[in-house]
Amino acid sequence: MRKIIVVDYGSGNLRSVSKALEAVAQSGDEVKVSSDPKEVGSADRIVLPGQGAMGDCMRHLKASGLEEAVRSALATKPVFAVCIGMQMLFRESEEDHAQGLGILPGRVIRFPASAMRLSTGERLKVPEMGWNRVYQAAAHPLWAGIEDGAWFYLVHSYFVSPEDIRLITGMTVYGLPYASAVAKDNVFATQFHPEKSAGNGLRLYSNFLQWNP
Template identity: 55%
Template sequence: MLADNTAKDDGQGAIVVVDYGMGNLRSVWQALVHVADGRAVLVSADPAVVSNAERVVFPGQGAMPDCMREIEARGLRSAVIEAARNKPFLGICIGQQMLFEHSEEGDVPGLGVIAGKVRRFPAEHMVDAAGNRLKVPHMGWNQVRQVRGHPLWKGIANGTRFYFVHSYFVAPADDACVVGSTDYGLPFTSAVAQDNIFAIQCHPEKSALAGLAMLANFVAWKP
């Protein structure tokens, strides 16, 4: 368990990063500590710690079937769903995708917190404006258009570039939850918001000053 020097191990009042064994979470933790202004930041695989958190960050990397399997194996499913319904909640990359009902990656169900599906980029049809073939996964810096206002966009200019690494993207059932869009061969939803949830396909922790601004906005957000 990674913790800053003010963290309580039970998660009470803390910002908790959910650890389900997929990927190195140190960069997420370090970025949050940098903007948390001394508030407790934990990385934990303990469902009780997630339940006790003041706010939750749900990152991820890897394949959707593996991530869902580990969430189940570690007993985190209920705690994550409950957190997504009741406290400030930030989904990052696959942490965004797992909030949806179903994914084409492995043909697996997600957590079902947000209505919609996760779809794969149609690699055989991906070309840029000049007709050049685009590679999948979508990897590197790309612009995010702010489809509508949200507190997590505070201080971040429309069209700011963030860092992406992914082959799949979310397709919400209701466009009302879409707050960010990005173009890569086709326009895709890159950020969604629903009540106390904000979720984004890019990696804020790898997105320099704009990413830190987003994380700072999350720390201060009062849905």
């Protein structure tokens, strides 16, 4: 039996994430939302969600006593980070000058107003909110069975800017091209929400549960 923990540090779309994982889990798997560092430490796989502002999420993570357990998991276990969970992996954010976990090199930046216009002159709204295509920038086991350019659901005003482009596994265009999925070793992360992305999102979570980095 595998234990799959959705980390509850007080910020995240926990119920939707856990329900999506339960839908694709194998018989005998346990999917659990937990705020217990010991359970995070004993888990076989970790999902790190996040909603809202990165600064608030980091404060909640530290206050919850889960930061050390999450850092340890990021170094040793298969981890899937979602939305602000993905942004938290990086060094810092323009949003409130928040400091992240610094696991991945790079920054989180806001959609620049100068780029938020279509060729027709129509302005794009920030936050980006709705369905958009994700183009696979690099091969990865989690893309198995998912078409290049598949649609996923996003809600965000900021996006990651990795210093190492080899981290980028997915790209999306909203006014400008940006990294919507990154991966390194045992960590895979998306700006979009798989739990809100219908069949493509469920396939991504299913692939994560089968992944052996």
